[in-house]
Amino acid sequence: MRFLYPLGLLGLIGVPILILIYIIKNKYTEQTVASNYIWHYSERFLKRRKKLPKIAGLISLIMQLLAVVVISLSIAHPVITFPGAANEYCFIIDASGSMNMQSDGGSRLDAAKAEVATLIEESLQGGVYTLITVDDNSTDVLCLRESDKKKALEKLSGVVASFGDTEMADALSMAQSYFDANSGVRTYLVTDKRYEQHRNVELITVGGGEQNFALSDAKYTFDAENETLQVEVTLSAYGKDGEVSVSLFLGEEESPVDSKTLTLAADTAETVLFSVQTPGFGSFRLQLAGNDALAADNVLVVYNRISENDQTALIVSATPFFLQSALGAVGNVEVTTVTPDAYAKAGGGMAGSVPVTGYSLYIFDSYTPAALPADGSVWLLNAQGNLAEAGFSVQGEVALQEAVPLTLTTSSASMAKRLVENLRGEAVHVYKYMKYGLYSNFTTLYSYRGQPLVFAGQNTLGNNQVVFAFSLHDSNFTMLADFIPLMDNLISYSFPGVLDRVNYVSGEALEINVPAGCTEIKIETPGGDVAYPTSGLAAREYLLREPGAYTVSLTVGGTLRRYRVFCEMQEAESAVMATGATFSLQGDAGEGGLDGIYDDLIWLMVLLAVIFMVDWMVYCYDKYQLR
Amino acid sequence: MARIVIDEAFLQQIESLQTLLKNNVGGSPGGNRKSRSYGSSAEFADHREYVDGDDTTKINWRIFARSEKLYLKQFLDERQMHTRIYLDVSRSMEHGKGKKAEQALRVAAALAYLSVAEMDKVSVYIIRGNRTEAVISGIVGKEAFFQNVHRFNEIAFGGDCRISEAILPEKVGYGDGMSVIISDFLTDEDFAEAIEHLAAKKRHVLCLQVLSAEELNPQIRGKVHFFDSENMEDTYRKNIDREIAKAYKEALAAVTGRVRDLATATGGDYQLIPAEASIGEVLFGRLVDTGVLK
Numbered sequence: 001m002r003f004l005y006p007l008g009l010l011g012l013i014g015v016p017i018l019i020l021i022y023i024i025k026n027k028y029t030e031q032t033v034a035s036n037y038i039w040h041y042s043e044r045f046l047k048r049r050k051k052l053p054k055i056a057g058l059i060s061l062i063m064q065l066l067a068v069v070v071i072s073l074s075i076a077h078p079v080i081t082f083p084g085a086a087n088e089y090c091f092i093i094d095a096s097g098s099m100n101m102q103s104d105g106g107s108r109l110d111a112a113k114a115e116v117a118t119l120i121e122e123s124l125q126g127g128v129y130t131l132i133t134v135d136d137n138s139t140d141v142l143c144l145r146e147s148d149k150k151k152a153l154e155k156l157s158g159v160v161a162s163f164g165d166t167e168m169a170d171a172l173s174m175a176q177s178y179f180d181a182n183s184g185v186r187t188y189l190v191t192d193k194r195y196e197q198h199r200n201v202e203l204i205t206v207g208g209g210e211q212n213f214a215l216s217d218a219k220y221t222f223d224a225e226n227e228t229l230q231v232e233v234t235l236s237a238y239g240k241d242g243e244v245s246v247s248l249f250l251g252e253e254e255s256p257v258d259s260k261t262l263t264l265a266a267d268t269a270e271t272v273l274f275s276v277q278t279p280g281f282g283s284f285r286l287q288l289a290g291n292d293a294l295a296a297d298n299v300l301v302v303y304n305r306i307s308e309n310d311q312t313a314l315i316v317s318a319t320p321f322f323l324q325s326a327l328g329a330v331g332n333v334e335v336t337t338v339t340p341d342a343y344a345k346a347g348g349g350m351a352g353s354v355p356v357t358g359y360s361l362y363i364f365d366s367y368t369p370a371a372l373p374a375d376g377s378v379w380l381l382n383a384q385g386n387l388a389e390a391g392f393s394v395q396g397e398v399a400l401q402e403a404v405p406l407t408l409t410t411s412s413a414s415m416a417k418r419l420v421e422n423l424r425g426e427a428v429h430v431y432k433y434m435k436y437g438l439y440s441n442f443t444t445l446y447s448y449r450g451q452p453l454v455f456a457g458q459n460t461l462g463n464n465q466v467v468f469a470f471s472l473h474d475s476n477f478t479m480l481a482d483f484i485p486l487m488d489n490l491i492s493y494s495f496p497g498v499l500d501r502v503n504y505v506s507g508e509a510l511e512i513n514v515p516a517g518c519t520e521i522k523i524e525t526p527g528g529d530v531a532y533p534t535s536g537l538a539a540r541e542y543l544l545r546e547p548g549a550y551t552v553s554l555t556v557g558g559t560l561r562r563y564r565v566f567c568e569m570q571e572a573e574s575a576v577m578a579t580g581a582t583f584s585l586q587g588d589a590g591e592g593g594l595d596g597i598y599d600d601l602i603w604l605m606v607l608l609a610v611i612f613m614v615d616w617m618v619y620c621y622d623k624y625q626l627r
Numbered sequence: 628m629a630r631i632v633i634d635e636a637f638l639q640q641i642e643s644l645q646t647l648l649k650n651n652v653g654g655s656p657g658g659n660r661k662s663r664s665y666g667s668s669a670e671f672a673d674h675r676e677y678v679d680g681d682d683t684t685k686i687n688w689r690i691f692a693r694s695e696k697l698y699l700k701q702f703l704d705e706r707q708m709h710t711r712i713y714l715d716v717s718r719s720m721e722h723g724k725g726k727k728a729e730q731a732l733r734v735a736a737a738l739a740y741l742s743v744a745e746m747d748k749v750s751v752y753i754i755r756g757n758r759t760e761a762v763i764s765g766i767v768g769k770e771a772f773f774q775n776v777h778r779f780n781e782i783a784f785g786g787d788c789r790i791s792e793a794i795l796p797e798k799v800g801y802g803d804g805m806s807v808i809i810s811d812f813l814t815d816e817d818f819a820e821a822i823e824h825l826a827a828k829k830r831h832v833l834c835l836q837v838l839s840a841e842e843l844n845p846q847i848r849g850k851v852h853f854f855d856s857e858n859m860e861d862t863y864r865k866n867i868d869r870e871i872a873k874a875y876k877e878a879l880a881a882v883t884g885r886v887r888d889l890a891t892a893t894g895g896d897y898q899l900i901p902a903e904a905s906i907g908e909v910l911f912g913r914l915v916d917t918g919v920l921k
Contacts, residue, residue: 028852028864034722034842036855037813039863042878046870 001080008075014068022061063613070609085596086126087186088145090178091116091156092171094191095133097163097506097547097573101192101210101293108207109161112190115204119188120152126597130178131155134171136164136507136570137543141174162545163296164507165570166193168583175201176585183590193580200585207576210293211240213264214574215286215300218503222281222304231274233286233300237264239576245289248274250281267575280304283564296547297574301566303502311495312336312358316343317365317381322478326487333361333491340367358559361494366471374517375556377464377494382434382471389460391440392467403429403476406446406453415443419456419493422485428477433470442467445486456493462517466490498554504567509541512552520555526567674698708804709750709765710742711830713794714782715810716753720837721784722856726902727837728784731809733906734835736779738807739763743772747804753782754810757792787857791820802829809835809900811842812886822889832895833919834886839902845875 003009033039093116099109120129129152131142142155175187179200189198192207218233235246243263247256257276264270281304288298315323315337327333336359338346360376368385372378380387386394405427409416428446433453442457453469472478498513512521512533521540523531526548533540544550544567552563572578677686677697685699712735721728735751742749743766751763762782763775790810799806806825812818812834825832841847848867855861865871887897898913 028850029847030852030854031847032722032854032856032859033863034719034727034839034856035811035813036853036861036863037815038842038875038878038882039853039865041882042871042874045874045877045881 001078004077004079006076008072008077011068011072011075014072015065018061018064018068066609066613070605073605079597081126082124082596084591084593086124086594088128088130088178088182088184088594089119089123090130090132090175090185090187091119092132092134092168092175092187092189092191093159094166094189094193095135095159095161096166097135097161097296097569098166098192098207098294098575098578099161100163100296101207101212101576103207103210103293107161108192109159111206112192112204113156113159115206116156116188116190117153120149120156123149124596125149126595128594131159132171132174133159134166134168135162136167137162137545139167139170139174162506163547163567163569163573164545165572166191166580168580172583172585179585179587179589183587184593187585189583191580193578195580195583197582197584200587200589201583203583209239210576211242212238212293212297212574212576213242213244213288214238214294214297214569214571215246215288216297216568216571216574218286218300218302220284220302224280227277227279229274229276229278229281229284231276231284231286231302233272233274234269235262235264235272235288236269236571236574237266238574239266239293241265244292246272247287247289248276249285249287250276250278251283251285256287293576294569294574297569299548300568301549303564303566311360313361313363314338314359315363315365316340316367316369317363318367319473320365322472323363323365323381326478326484327491329484329487333495343367343369361491372459372461372463374461374463375559376517377466377496378459379466379468379490379494381468382474383467384434390465390467391442391457391459392436392438395435395437398433398435400431400433403431404448405429406448409443409445409447411443413443415456416445419443419445419489420486421489423482423489426480426482428475428480428482430470430475430477432474436467436469456490463515464494464496466494498561499552499563499565502563502565504544504565506545506547506567506569506573508544508567510544510550510552510565510567512540512542512554514540515554515556518554518556519558520553522551522553522555524551524553526550674700707767708742708745708747709800710738710747710804710807711799712738712749712751712807712809713759713790714751714753714762715788715790715808716755716782716784716786717788718785718856719788719811719813723839723841727811727839730900730902730904730906730909731835731837732779732782734837734900734909735807735809736776737906737910739776740769740772742804743767743769751779752797754788754790754793756786757789759793759797788814790814790818791824792817794821795824799825799828799830804830805833806830807833807835809837811838812836812882813842818886819889822893822895826893826895832890832893834890834895834897835900836883836886836897837900837902838883843879843901845872848872 093109093112095109099107099112101108103111116131126147128145128147129149130144130146131152133140133142142159143152146152146155178185179187187201188204189195189201190204190206192205194205195203214236216234216236218231220229220231222229229250231248233246235244237244241264243261245259245261247259249256257278258274260272260274262270262272283301283303286300286302292298312334313327313336315327315335316339317323317337318339320337324335324337327335357373357375359373361379362373362376363379363381364383365381366384368380368383368387372387372389378390380390383390384394384397406429408423408425408428409420411417430448430453433448433451435451438452438455440457440460442452442455444452444455446452446454451469454467456464456466459465477483496513496515498515500511500513504510510523514521521533523533523542525531526546531542533542544565547567547569550565550567552565554561554563674687674690675698677683677699681699687698687700690696690698714731714735716728719727720731739749739751746767748765748767749763749772750761750765752759752761762778766772766775788810790808808818808821810818818834822832822834850866851864853863855863883899887899890897896917896919898917898919900909900913904913
């Protein structure tokens with residue numbers, strides 16, 4: 001036995017002090033009385049008593065000594081050690097999506113945590129505990145060889161299941177390393193999957209036998225001409241046979257546009273088809289009716305990505321016909337047109353009656369604004385004046401005797417290739433152009449005698465910028481077939497997609513292409529959590545763990561842009577009874593026990609002391625009426 | 628030294644009381660008491676048949692004329708009583724604040740006064756060890772009492788007291804009054820022989836047991852080591868708890884009962900006198916209640 005705080009034993013000094021005080025204080029009171037006769041005579045009337053009275057006078061002392069000893073030992077905290085009686089424990093807890101399934105009033109993870117907690121609590125003090133949680137994204141060591149049961153249990157209580165798959169490779173590797181270091185380590189794998197081979201590992205299986213339906217793999221086609229939306233989704237049944245209804249909702253509508261009821265055998269899947277008439281849609285939702293073991297795989301939302309990425313453009317031009325036509329041909333661009341005068345009256349970039357901010361693309365045709373807008377891409381056509389942010393200087397107008405052909409770039413640079421993709425290489429002629437001196441890095445698309453006449457790149461504000469050194473009216477470009485593909489390429493370049501995809505699977509990373517001028521990114525999860533990834537980099541990743549609809553909000557140039565994405569569960573996690581691969585540790589298990597510690601001794605002592613004192617007090621009160 | 632606190636006014640107050648003698652006792656001629664024996668006073672008492680040798684002058688001839696039988700007239704004999712008061716002056720009577728001793732002296736003085744007020748003869752003895760000493764011997768009348776009452780103040784308490792050994796050898800009189808023993812009677816049967824001896828001498832025995840409050844109702848608890856005031860080698864060492872206290876009560880009842888039983892069994896009287904009680908309460912309460920005084 002040892003003491004955690006040996007200084008507490010100093011309190012035992014009180015024992016001899018008490019005894020001394022007792023000896024000094026406990027003298028018989030001497031007194032002369034008239035006669036001892038009656039006192040002696042009273043002996044005849046005393047009932048025969050046991051020897052107990054002889055120590056009755058010591059009761060007070062005994063209780064005081066007991067109190068001093070117990071208090072001293074309480075402070076000193078005695079600990080008894082049993083060599084080799086405790087163990088090292090390694091718990092590998094499956095935290096994959098399927099552990100969210102409800103089973104017997106709680107989730108499978110709850111049951112797993114309860115099993116581990118029981119093992120920890122019932123283990124002999126002195127053991128050490130390693131807790132590892134596993135899903136497909138990470139293998140986390142929550143505590144490593146933790147000797148404090150309470151801390152280990154606290155860590156355990158904080159475990160939450162992800163919605164991803166189970167990737168045991170890292171956990172197995174870790175467990176093997178612990179086993180190699182101490183062959184006496186007791187390794188427990190707590191999971192809902194069935195492992196047939198688990199040598200040197202004790203398998204604790206939770207769940208099984210529940211009923212679960214799952215939606216997955218939603219696809220759609222939309223025929224704009226016939227205004228027909230066709231949706232296809234896979235409906236799976238796990239665990240038990242059953243009947244289930246699946247409904248299709250458009251957008252945020254509360255009422256379904258179509259529903260189908262199917263009866264499925266256990267562990268089978270069917271494809272469900274919907275065909276509905278609609279002129280368009282931003283999103284649709286597929287939803288199962290009723291409750292099953294796992295709610296997370298009962299809803300699927302599919303967003304129309306193009307619709308979600310609608311962009312707005314402002315054309316500042318006195319003759320906007322060609323530009324409006326080109327943007328209209330590309331589609332999905334909401335165009336606003338103002339004259340240069342109106343734009344100038346509005347401040348040319350300052351707030352006014354005409355909205356001059358909040359556009360994804362600003363096109364200045366034969367007009368030079370006071371300053372470039374900061375919240376969107378810019379096209380400058382036939383700019384006459386210098387702009388500090390534009391990255392080039394105006395050197396003057398060049399008028400030609402006759403129209404001259406421009407040279408299409410043949411650069412193999414990826415940006416150049418991307419911007420001239422699908423162009424036939426038709427000859428573009430101009431008879432008047434502006435000569436610009438470039439001092440920023442631009443990619444030239446068309447040139448005349450080395451003079452860049454159509455070029456693209458980022459201006460000093462960080463926004464994509466396309467420059468035409470001539471007016472479309474001074475060229476034949478709009479008459480050429482290459483005009484529309486070029487416009488398409490330039491629009492794609494000017495409207496960089498913030499999100500590459502809008503539908504994900506749990507465990508995937510949401511990649512955000514951060515536009516220039518973005519000051520804040522806000523991501524709201526289905527569970528209501530809000531994250532603010534740093535917006536300083538061009539692209540940001542956010543790991544999607546929770547199934548459901550996410551809202552991504554970007555603040556660009558003071559304007560809020562919102563995007564919606566949906567994350568569905570991993571299909572494999574919907575299975576009620578999954579089988580895992582082998583989880584075995586190589587080597588032979590040994591003893592390797594640690595020193596067991598029993599430190600609850602003090603409570604036992606206190607309990608005994610209390611029982612002892614209560615017993616004596618009751619006895620003494622009854623028999624002696626002690627004062 | 629004890630002080631007598633009975634003043635003259637108190638003595639006048641109790642003058643109206645008389646000692647009540649319950650026995651048919653003899654005594655010297657004179658006095659203010661009627662003997663139950665037949666004597667030569669003028670007060671007729673009874674008749675009895677004549678036997679040879681009787682005084683023929685006391686034959687009632689009227690009865691002889693009616694019944695032809697000889698009967699003698701008998702007359703009550705008035706004799707002077709002799710009250711003998713024995714006072715225990717051992718150390719146990721004086722221990723503490725001396726209240727037992729004071730009470731004993733007050734009671735003795737009061738009884739002596741009442742006796743002389745009845746024209747009886749009074750003797751007061753102290754018992755010291757195994758001897759009696761006369762403090763007041765055979766006085767009659769108040770004048771004599773007041774001349775001798777100061778002697779009560781001179782009584783010194785100390786030593787032990789063996790009542791029987793002291794009384795038995797002494798002259799105690801025969802059938803001529805009351806013998807009063809004032810003591811705490813805290814002894815083993817030492818007094819029994821004396822009481823029986825006095826009763827055999829046709830004395831009316833009055834036992835007055837004087838006990839202090841700490842003897843009647845001891846409050847002490849816990850560890851005590853008592854030393855007997857009369858014999859310091861006699862010790863009592865105990866942890867006094869509820870059970871011992873209860874046993875003490877029973878022992879006290881036994882001790883007082885034993886004295887009372889002995890006194891009443893021999894035709895006498897007994898009274899317990901708390902040392903702290905006032906003399907008024909003792910005389911007008913306790914002694915009147917028991918019939919000793921009226």
